Amino acid sequence: MGSLSEVLEPIANQFEKLGIPDLIVHWGHPVMMAIVVLVMGNFIGFAGWRGRVAADTAIASKSLADHRKLAPWMFLFIALGYTGGVLSLVMQDQGILESPHFWTGSIVLGLLAINGTISMIGFGGNKVVLRTFHAYLGTTALCLLFVHAVLGLKLGLAI
Template structure:
């Protein structure tokens, strides 16, 4: 009987499966580990490019901020004729008055007609402005835009001569204007007519130096043309102010 019990026990041992560790626990731990690893891997793939993008986009912004923070200096060039009005308060006005004194007394002693003394300077300057200056300006435009070789050669020869003559007669005519004002006991430097006249002569001096620089800098031809047109416009304003001044006394 005991032998039968032992054999039955042996048979049961052979038929039963071997003991294994609890699979649900291992499977749960293993799945959690895999999930954690997968999540970690995904975070690395997603987060890492964002850091790279942030680094790439932050560098230009830093450069822009640095450029915006750099101090910049802006120079504004402007011209105002107001400082020329102070010439009347300087000793130069008195010096000019003293220098012209003997000549003014000589003119008064000639007993010339009042209209000639009063309007002689404006009449002469109008001829110089419209005849020499106007035609000289026209020739300057023909130099730039004419297709006729002979006409262009003639304009190149006559244009500088006419404008040089205009500069000479304007400078000489300024003495006539001062004399006309002094014979009428008027101030000589306070009027806008005097300011525009002195400014125009200064610009004409600059204008005459530009042609010597054309060979090394051809772009100055455009500056010469624009400046010349501006000077002629200024002298037209100067003439209108002179007419207004002449009618004021």
Template sequence: MQLQHSVASGVVIGRGRSLVASVKCVARPQLKTPAVRREVKLMSSAVPLFSIAAVDAIYQVLKPQADYFATLDLPEPLVHWGHPGNMAVVLFAMGGYGAAYLGWQIRTSTDGEVVAKAKDMHPKLAAGMFFFFSLGAMGGMMSLIMQGKPIFESPHVWTGLAGLGLLGVQSLLPLAFASGTGEARTAHAYLGSAIMALFLAHAALGLQLGLSI
């Protein structure tokens, strides 16, 4: 028997006779697909300091250069340890001797000739430290790209960027020396020592990163 269903009236009509029957409807719950939460994960929990566009821009600038150096078939130890080796020389020669040692000689030495020499060499070596650290930061990022590693994942990169920023502030403090007060000189000396401590921590994190790759 073919049946026609009238949902509105609840009547079932068959051929040859009519039957009135109550129709019980069983609601079948619809399964809803849970909304997928999409997150943009950007290599590091510290990324709020950088927008996605900024990080991508840095990557896009460095990637072609990293690809070029990859075609040169450089020895793997050079790619892996070249950056930390060069930066260690800059840290201890220009930073340790030029920035820290000569800087404190200016403040503590009573020998006029020593102070004069330190005043001549200290700003030059400190500026060289900032310059080569800036180049080294780009070189280190390219090294990570060549090794297929993200560039903003390790705390090593964040301590390096923080150190560069503080070096920029440090370079402005001597402009306040002409005020005649000793506060700017004192701030310059102790901030410089703090920056050196930060870069030593940065070097330890870099060694840890190099051994983990």
């Protein structure tokens, strides 16, 4: 089996046949992911924390409902963006596994998958410790996304 880039090359070639402008190949992933992270990520993180700490039960309930509705969509968009970012690297003849940007993205995707799983199992019977872990793990993932963005900007300017 070849390198990851070699394995993904046939898929990247299909996208190259579409004639996507180089500017979009190069900067499309960061622009779209910036929207997802800055808008959705911040809103979802804020809603989750507001749901935990708001004294007004109506505000807390609405915030948690918003968090619950939007978080799976953010995970989907981040997973799709991750895929697009990897294919963009292949299309630009860049190494994948050598990139710290790739690794931070992979870690974030893993953290968010763990967080989603914790939520889907009902926080282990609504255990406070799992709800708290979920909140801090999600916050850690969002903070790491900002490190990821800095690494991505550095990568984008270097290519």
